[in-house]
Amino acid sequence: MAVRFTFRQLEYLVAVGEVGTIAQASLKLNVSSPSISTAINQLEGQFGIQLFVRHHAQGLSLTPGGRRVFKEAQRILADAAALSDIADDVAKRPGxxxxxxxxxxxxxxxxxxxxxxxxxxxxxxxxxxxxxxxxxxxxxxxxxxxxxxxxxxxxxxxxxxxxxxxxLRPFVMLHRDHPMARQSEVSLRDIAGEPLVLLDLPLSRDYFLSTFRRIGLVPNITDRTNDLSVARSLVANGFGYSLLNIGTDLDLAPDGQRLAILPISEEVGSxxxxxxxxxxxxxxxxxxxxxxxxxxxxxxxxxxxxxxx
Known part of the structure; x- marks a missing residue:
């Protein structure tokens, strides 16, 4: 059987268990006595046990089973308060x-x-x-x-x-001894016919190819790799040129060969x-x-x- 109860009902239960009367719990919580009495009755009906012994003119005392429920209700409310503190900490403090x-x-x-x-x-x-x-x-x-x-x-x-x-605008990556390596920039129109080492990653490949299409060019793709380090090594060893999303000052391939990384002269977007x-x-x-x-x-x-x- 699914057990349904609210934190508010547990709060009322704990308050009555702590002070011993519904009247005092009412004052403590600023809630009407009938609301607290109704919540206690609902919990007893839901759990199928008597939580309190009613003493005429002397308040209420927990039954043995009620005391176990009372202690667990205290723990649940404490855990809920701790969870709220954690959420507040996450929301407000960068740590x-x-x-x-x-x-x-x-x-x-x-x-x-x-x-x-x-x-x-x-x-x-x-x-x-x-x-x-x-x-x-x-x-x-x-x-x-x-x-x-x-x-x-x-x-x-x-x-x-x-x-x-x-x-960021794309850059061209060349072998250090490439004839265009000493220029200040490279024209895709001048280099499009040479072997292209395409950095073949999802979405990036489409961006690089669209860079050529914008100016009516079709590149000569001879190698593809999804690893930038491999692309750098292939270019540094003279297998072609490549395009980069970021022009980096790091001009060494993983094997120690030199590279030249230059801007593109055409307006090709970013x-x-x-x-x-x-x-x-x-x-x-x-x-x-x-x-x-x-x-x-x-x-x-x-x-x-x-x-x-």
């Missing part, structure tokens, strides 16, 4: 655990740095880091496995809130880097603090180890 996801392509540049600076500002915060492609990050948000995703404004689901932080969360009415204090922190870091310092134009 505790926060799970942050970041795109695999930008995680090495941003996630550890922002974790370090955020935990320095909020010593009671504990940041857990995860990486994945755009689709994987949105799936983690939907399953509440992460609180925040550092990502781009591409194909944002309706149930995800995205706040842009900085607009993507916006920002933070995404599950669509909720009010952010928790720690999530709101993380948004404010990243926004302030980008405003003051830009993105770590990146080129700007």
């Amino acid at each position: 505790g655990a926060i799970s942050v996801g970041a795109l695999t392509t930008i995680a090495p540049l941003l996630s550890a740095k922002y974790r370090k600076s955020f935990e320095a500002h909020y010593p009671s915060a504990r940041v857990s880091l995860f990486t994945g492609d755009q689709v994987a990050l949105f799936s983690r948000l939907a399953r509440a496995e992460i609180d925040v995703a550092i990502t781009y404004d591409m194909e944002i689901p309706q149930d995800v809130h995205f706040e842009g932080m900085i607009a 993507v916006t880097l920002g933070l995404a969360t599950k669509q909720v009415g009010v952010k928790s204090a720690i999530v709101a603090a993380f948004f404010d922190h990243v926004r302030a870091e980008i405003s003051a310092h830009g993105l770590p180890a990146t080129k700007t134009r």
